[in-house]
Amino acid sequence: MQDTILTVKNYENARIEYDAYRNEVTNLQNAPQNDANKNKLLEIQVTYDDRKRKWERLMQDTHTKMNLLNENKNTVMKQQLEMFNSAVIAYFSGNGEQLSDILSEYHIKTRKLSGDDDATSKSFLARQEG
Numbered sequence: 001m002q003d004t005i006l007t008v009k010n011y012e013n014a015r016i017e018y019d020a021y022r023n024e025v026t027n028l029q030n031a032p033q034n035d036a037n038k039n040k041l042l043e044i045q046v047t048y049d050d051r052k053r054k055w056e057r058l059m060q061d062t063h064t065k066m067n068l069l070n071e072n073k074n075t076v077m078k079q080q081l082e083m084f085n086s087a088v089i090a091y092f093s094g095n096g097e098q099l100s101d102i103l104s105e106y107h108i109k110t111r112k113l114s115g116d117d118d119a120t121s122k123s124f125l126a127r128q129e130g
Contacts (some may be wrong), residue, residue, distance in 0.1 A: 004065040018055040021048040054073040
């Protein structure tokens with residue numbers, strides 16, 4: 001995740017550099033054509049092409065990383081929905097053992113509800129009053 005954020009920041013910086021050189025090339029192309037301007041235009045054009053390639057590469061990297069994050073999100077959501085579906089089926093079928101197995105498989109801790117009036121079964125407000 002942090003790598004993706006760093007790539008996006010680099011992409012934004014590359015876009016700013018690319019835009020700056022693109023504007024400079026445009027300004028030099030519109031300027032009067034003398035030897036000094038032609039030489040400077042050639043130098044700036046090389047830098048502009050380099051910045052454009054860098055920006056395009058970072059744009060592709062950003063798209064790839066965002067796609068990977070999206071796929072990972074979808075995989076996690078699918079797994080969570082399958083777990084939830086299994087737990088709901090076990091709960092409503094009255095199969096407490098299967099429900100306990102599902103919850104322990106995913107490391108979900110449950111709280112046992114009992115009729116005891118000890119401190120752990122009291123609500124927060126009841127514990128404050130007592």
